[in-house]
Amino acid sequence: MGALSVLERMRGLREDRGAPAGVRAPQAATDDADGPFALSVRNLRTVYELGHATVQAVREVSFDLRPTERLGVVGESGSGKSALALSILGLIEPPGRVGGGEVLLNGRNIVGLSERQLSSIRGREIALILQDPMSALDPVKTIGAQLHEAIAVHNPQLRRSALRRRAAELLREVDIPQAERRLDDYPHQYSGGMRQRVAIAMAIANNPSVLIADEPTTALDVTTQAQVLGLLDRLVDEHRAAVILITHNLGIVSEFCDSVSVMYAGRLVESSSCEHIFLGATHPYSEALLRCVPNPERLAEGPLPAIPGFPPDLSALPGGCTFAPRCSVGRELAVCHEQTPVPELVEGPSGSAIVECHFARERAARGSR
Ligand SMILES: Nc1ncnc2c1ncn2[C@@H]1O[C@H](COP(=O)(O)OP(=O)(O)O)[C@@H](O)[C@H]1O
Ligand SMILES: [Mg+2]
Numbered sequence: 631m632g633a634l635s636v637l638e639r640m641r642g643l644r645e646d647r648g649a650p651a652g653v654r655a656p657q658a659a660t661d662d663a664d665g666p667f668a669l670s671v672r673n674l675r676t677v678y679e680l681g682h683a684t685v686q687a688v689r690e691v692s693f694d695l696r697p698t699e700r701l702g703v704v705g706e707s708g709s710g711k712s713a714l715a716l717s718i719l720g721l722i723e724p725p726g727r728v729g730g731g732e733v734l735l736n737g738r739n740i741v742g743l744s745e746r747q748l749s750s751i752r753g754r755e756i757a758l759i760l761q762d763p764m765s766a767l768d769p770v771k772t773i774g775a776q777l778h779e780a781i782a783v784h785n786p787q788l789r790r791s792a793l794r795r796r797a798a799e800l801l802r803e804v805d806i807p808q809a810e811r812r813l814d815d816y817p818h819q820y821s822g823g824m825r826q827r828v829a830i831a832m833a834i835a836n837n838p839s840v841l842i843a844d845e846p847t848t849a850l851d852v853t854t855q856a857q858v859l860g861l862l863d864r865l866v867d868e869h870r871a872a873v874i875l876i877t878h879n880l881g882i883v884s885e886f887c888d889s890v891s892v893m894y895a896g897r898l899v900e901s902s903s904c905e906h907i908f909l910g911a912t913h914p915y916s917e918a919l920l921r922c923v924p925n926p927e928r929l930a931e932g933p934l935p936a937i938p939g940f941p942p943d944l945s946a947l948p949g950g951c952t953f954a955p956r957c958s959v960g961r962e963l964a965v966c967h968e969q970t971p972v973p974e975l976v977e978g979p980s981g982s983a984i985v986e987c988h989f990a991r992e993r994a995a996r997g998s999r
Pocket of ligand 2: 711
């Protein structure tokens, strides 16, 4: 997924899915004129209590996801992307906890449900694919046995022979050759790419309406990455699932997603259609992230710029805008260091965006690049 893909996608962004919901202003509704949302997250807050410090990993995050929409969540390492994913699925473990907010899945709030209630929802309504496929696989059980379990949890009526048929079908669906025979292999007999395919097969086994993929291709080599992403693309379409794709790779977002949210220090600081971000990001942080994408048209300009400074310590956040100390616009400005920007719905030349920046309006109006 190099820069060329980004540029190609800038010219041919998906237009067949309607307006992405990510650009909508936070509100309490679970639907709008275009129909119900598959997922609505409202003021979600997650902390890790470390004794000496409280890490604010997810800070009052709100967004909506439409059925079949694909939302990319991007941001530097440590910005809270995985914590957001785990919080949505009810998988945050001590010393972490969800400290507030709602996760409305097909209209029903699942925050605070018992582990038993959640396990009947996970896999069937919402599923997770992680960076390391081994976290979804048990090394001492055959692939077939693990697929049987994933299917049987939500289909207890199925007999063994039917389970095996469905498991083989799933392996074929994710392009594992000789599926029938390979059901009896153990995970170590599969390559990394094949293991991630199996993890994807397990995630889609029960047709969830929402799929969260947290850096699903980061551990794979580039060729395998493209194959796995292609597979995910096809399956998500076939199963008509909505997707949250977490990645630090903007090229992947431009390839795969309709909308994008940029995460910084536990907040979504800019949410819009991909078209808006790639043609003229409004938030100075989104703009800086985009400048770090290799661009063959700019090779002559010299080495890639890096964003100066480091993300803030989430247990000792600065006042005002958390990006201000690194910001090309607000580094020297009192307002940026003293006042916390609120999410604002702005109109730019290539669409609307929700942006948390004191200068969002001016920047959107002129297009930042
Ligand atoms: N199990 C944990 N214990 C303590 N802190 C954690 C734990 N998991 C994540 N964190 C903290 O939460 C913040 C967000 O982490 P994470 O969601 O993993 O970021 P990302 O996925 O964007 O790289 C980081 O400051 C990280 O140190
Ligand atoms: Mg992560």
